[in-house]
Amino acid sequence: MNEYHKTAELIVQSKRVVAFTGAGISAESGIPTFRDPGGLWDQFDPDEVGTTGGLLTTAVRKPDLIRRFLLQSVEIFERAKVNPGHQGLKQLEELGFLKTVITQNIDNLHQEAGSSNVIEVHGNLFRARCMNCGRKKPLNKVELLARAKAILEKEEDFEIAKLTELLPRCPYCQGVSRPDVVMFGEPVQQLPEAFAEAENCDLMLVLGTTGLVYPAAAVPYQAYENNACIIEINPTDNYYHSISKAHISAPAGIAMPKLIDALKDLL
Numbered sequence: 001m002n003e004y005h006k007t008a009e010l011i012v013q014s015k016r017v018v019a020f021t022g023a024g025i026s027a028e029s030g031i032p033t034f035r036d037p038g039g040l041w042d043q044f045d046p047d048e049v050g051t052t053g054g055l056l057t058t059a060v061r062k063p064d065l066i067r068r069f070l071l072q073s074v075e076i077f078e079r080a081k082v083n084p085g086h087q088g089l090k091q092l093e094e095l096g097f098l099k100t101v102i103t104q105n106i107d108n109l110h111q112e113a114g115s116s117n118v119i120e121v122h123g124n125l126f127r128a129r130c131m132n133c134g135r136k137k138p139l140n141k142v143e144l145l146a147r148a149k150a151i152l153e154k155e156e157d158f159e160i161a162k163l164t165e166l167l168p169r170c171p172y173c174q175g176v177s178r179p180d181v182v183m184f185g186e187p188v189q190q191l192p193e194a195f196a197e198a199e200n201c202d203l204m205l206v207l208g209t210t211g212l213v214y215p216a217a218a219v220p221y222q223a224y225e226n227n228a229c230i231i232e233i234n235p236t237d238n239y240y241h242s243i244s245k246a247h248i249s250a251p252a253g254i255a256m257p258k259l260i261d262a263l264k265d266l267l
């Protein structure tokens with residue numbers, strides 16, 4: 001019995017499956033991780049563009065660096081499409097097994113694939129959050145990226161202030177909004193919900209995450225402590241190897257279609 005059939009049997013025997021996903025599944029859609037050589041993070045220093053303070057300081061001192069960083073980011077998100085890993089998780093939900101996706105990604109791709117219950121511990125880039133009252137408002141991704149690109153491509157008369165026009169004023173209090181993402185050093189979101197899912201599930205699929213970014217990385221351990229079966233789907237060994245009952249050594253986009261096939265054989 002191979003790892004796919006073993007995993008499929010474990011899923012069929014379980015009552016509540018939750019997935020925990022990380023940068024690896026987004027990387028398969030073309031969104032680079034910090035560890036990818038030659039990617040965005042080889043060209044830009046996370047200290048300069050990855051924190052709110054760094055971003056503000058860099059915006060004043062090196063506006064063109066911010067412009068180039070944001071333009072490259074916009075182009076990456078425009079190109080990034082849902083991949084078979086995201087689609088497989090949606091299918092697992094349709095088959096009645098998967099209840100929730102807990103993701104560390106901010107790219108909205110699980111929702112675009114059709115997953116209906118997504119917990120985003122690092123927020124969502126395509127949602128505005130009022131800095132005054134905290135209320136959130138989903139944004140039109142395609143429109144937002146197109147408008148951002150139009151501003152960022154005008155190298156000659158680029159001003160950082162123009163980017164603030166991209167986000168709407170809060171409809172409740174007229175406060176200024178910011179993207180609803182967790183920057184380095186900021187508290188994560190929905191952590192109690194993520195831990196509640198970890199406590200209530202009896203099987204957790206861990207996909208495309210190496211388990212380095214805390215506190216989110218503690219979620220699978222919480223599930224394990226509560227006697228959930230942990231399945232690791234990752235092309236490389238990672239920190240969850242010792243707590244995993246099965247290990248599928250493949251990217252999510254390769255593994256999920258095979259796992260769905262193995263599951264359908266059992267149904």
Ligand SMILES: [Zn+2]
Nearest residue numbers: 130133170173
């Ligand atoms: Zn507000």
